[in-house]
Amino acid sequence: MTAWVKRWWIGAIAVFVISSLGAATTWSYIKTAWRGVGRTIRDATPISFELERLDGMIRNLEPEIRRNQQVVAQLDVDCEYLDREVATMRGEQEAAESQMRKLREALDQDKPELQFGGQTYSRREVEQDLARSLDRYEQQKAQLAAKEQLLVQRRRTMEAATAKVDEYRRQYEQLVAKAESLQAELKLVEAAQAAGRLEFDTSKLAQTKKLSEDVEKRIRVLQRLVDSERQTGGEIPVDADARPVTERFDELFTPQEAAAESESGT
Numbered sequence: 001m002t003a004w005v006k007r008w009w010i011g012a013i014a015v016f017v018i019s020s021l022g023a024a025t026t027w028s029y030i031k032t033a034w035r036g037v038g039r040t041i042r043d044a045t046p047i048s049f050e051l052e053r054l055d056g057m058i059r060n061l062e063p064e065i066r067r068n069q070q071v072v073a074q075l076d077v078d079c080e081y082l083d084r085e086v087a088t089m090r091g092e093q094e095a096a097e098s099q100m101r102k103l104r105e106a107l108d109q110d111k112p113e114l115q116f117g118g119q120t121y122s123r124r125e126v127e128q129d130l131a132r133s134l135d136r137y138e139q140q141k142a143q144l145a146a147k148e149q150l151l152v153q154r155r156r157t158m159e160a161a162t163a164k165v166d167e168y169r170r171q172y173e174q175l176v177a178k179a180e181s182l183q184a185e186l187k188l189v190e191a192a193q194a195a196g197r198l199e200f201d202t203s204k205l206a207q208t209k210k211l212s213e214d215v216e217k218r219i220r221v222l223q224r225l226v227d228s229e230r231q232t233g234g235e236i237p238v239d240a241d242a243r244p245v246t247e248r249f250d251e252l253f254t255p256q257e258a259a260a261e262s263e264s265g266t
Contacts, residue, residue: 047186054179061172068165075158082151089144096137103130 103126106114113120
């Protein structure tokens with residue numbers, strides 16, 4: 001009962017809206033609202049999802065291409081066999097014409113009997129055979145003309161179908177290339193967005209750089225101290241005695257020994 005009441009109220013509201021605004025205006029509101037909903041859904045749909053849909057729709061075109069290619073292949077085979085049939089019929093017509101010419105030339109002779117292949121035929125038999133051959137030739141000529149016309153139509157149909165399939169496939173390949181290009185562009189945009197969202201604590205980086213500079217300074221000071229000690233490790237021997245060692249020895253010890261001897265002598 002409650003569900004029925006709800007449906008009744010909904011119907012009553014719909015009737016009131018339509019009667020108040022008019023059917024055309026109400027339908028315009030509905031279409032506008034529907035377009036708005038559709039636009040909202042499209043805007044909320046991720047681009048990657050839309051690209052997946054595009055890829056799926058492109059793949060759905062492949063069976064259409066194969067099916068139409070099969071139709072073109074069938075038309076091509078039909079034209080090939082029909083062309084062979086026409087060529088055979090033309091050959092048969094040429095042979096029949098050659099045979100009839102022989103019969104006609106024989107009838108030019110004023111003879112009651114005529115010979116062909118070692119057998120004798122009356123003039124009437126030859127005329128009857130020529131008449132039958134003519135009837136058959138004319139029938140086959142009409143059939144040949146119909147076959148030739150059919151072959152022309154089949155070739156035109158095949159050429160038109162081939163052109164359509166080629167154009168369809170060209171547009172399909174363009175869509176494939178476009179989808180690949182859009183996928184690559186989306187990756188570039190996503191990479192740029194990811195780069196734009198990068199955040200670094202510059203204060204920590206500055207502290208680290210300051211510490212590295214301080215350590216570098218201390219190492220440089222220590223190195224210079226070592227170099228300084230290495231350079232001042234001893235005095236420069238400005239007054240060094242460069243005389244031979246014997247002379248130095250004699251100067252150092254000989255006077256003392258002479259003085260000692262002189263003192264002992266006294």
